[in-house]
Amino acid sequence: MKYSIATMLAQAARGHARWPRLWRAAELRDAYDVIVIGGGGHGLATAYYLAKNHGVRRVAVLEKRWIGGGNSGRNTAIVRSNYLFPASIAFYERSLSLYEGLTDALGFNVMLSQRGVLNLAYSRADLNRMRRRVAVLRALGVDAELLGVDDVAARVPELRLETPTRSVFGGFLQPRGGIARHDAVVWGYARAADALGVDVVQNAEVGAIDVHDGVVRGVAMRDGRRIEAARVVVAAASGTAALIEPLGLRLPVVHMTLQAMVSEPVARFLDVVLDGAVYASQSDRGELVVGGGSDVFASFAQRGAPATAPRNFAALLDLVPRLSGLRWLRQWSGTVDYPKDHSPIIGTTPIEGLFLSTAWGSYGFKAIPAGGECLAQTVVDGRAHRLIAPFDLERFRTGRLVREAESSGMDLEGVLV
């Protein structure tokens, strides 16, 4: 169905009781051209672009629980491309530009709001690093502006510039950064992929990947059923290692818990995404959506340590004291897979027909469109698309790391700095 004023009115006349389902409850077939393991944003986007850009339609997305139930539905929905290294900037900028056209491309409103992402500098050294980032971004044609203290104050009048623990020295803004509705991105890709013939299958857990003589043959489901496919994409976030370790592949990744939380609604005062000590944005309803640093120990529990939330609240109150007494409605956690350089691992593997989209750490959501587009091309060609070639698994052996910890708001231990 193509959404329009006419379909809205027609459905309203029927009491909204006859809206069609967004995607079919697809039956799992015995063989596909490509199997994608993991129905998060990256898996669904890869399947969509395989069908849309390359005409590969015998594709299944196998999701062990429900689509978007992992990190695609647990992030703080921020999109931006203000990275440090040219390889990252080119990749994330492609992603942001795809986000800018995504609502039209998918025929589904992903509620992109390009309200700007404002990073705060807490020292001259911070500001100097931002000056360097702004210079690199602008040289590559990406929007970025260095802000003085007065500019920051004008953007966020309620921000306390001198706190007992910090002084704001300025900041930098990416005006085209912002937020998108993360559930809508997942559902939009699932709906569009389904319309092109992709089978999106939920409650379908893969137990193992079938490999013979270094070549992929398909997958074995948890219930024992075998599905054939010459090409398998693993986009299973923190479930990826358990699937590929039996094949002799290890990942240079540590799995940690990252928490986010949302407050009761308050009168609007924040019309940018604020990034510094904590990151925060205000929803249309007025709730504050806040995230901070990781719990620094390995975990797959999807349950955060209690001490982290008060640390995030304290950092936010430090910057906006008026929020004292604010009540928090919900808190949730995801398992993030951090590689040491805070850049993804996406592309081919030493096993023929096996492709990875993993190590998305704390930056996966913003990368969904380009990750899917580039990996689909890679699956078809059998070699890495130029935008993801720098993000191969091999870089940990050659030493060609793409160190983006700072652009992810982290130090190398995964602590927000």
Add this chain to the structure above:
Amino acid sequence: MWVRCPWCGRRDLSEFVWGDDASVVRPANAAAETDDAWTDYLYFRRGTPGVVAERWHHVHGCGAWFVVERDTRTNRWRSDG
């Protein structure tokens, strides 16, 4: 969440620093090691969820380093069943 220090007993997580998987051992003779072995030591980690023996450091306490087993699926300590 809490951690049990062998000397100080049960204390809050905030007193401790996680010290990674205890099965990861620094190559004894770094100069003689191959690049591959060194890369494995630096970066590559087991990522299948389950019980892991890991190092913890009671940094805001007695300073001890010790090894305990924890189930990374639930965050429960093995000693608590």
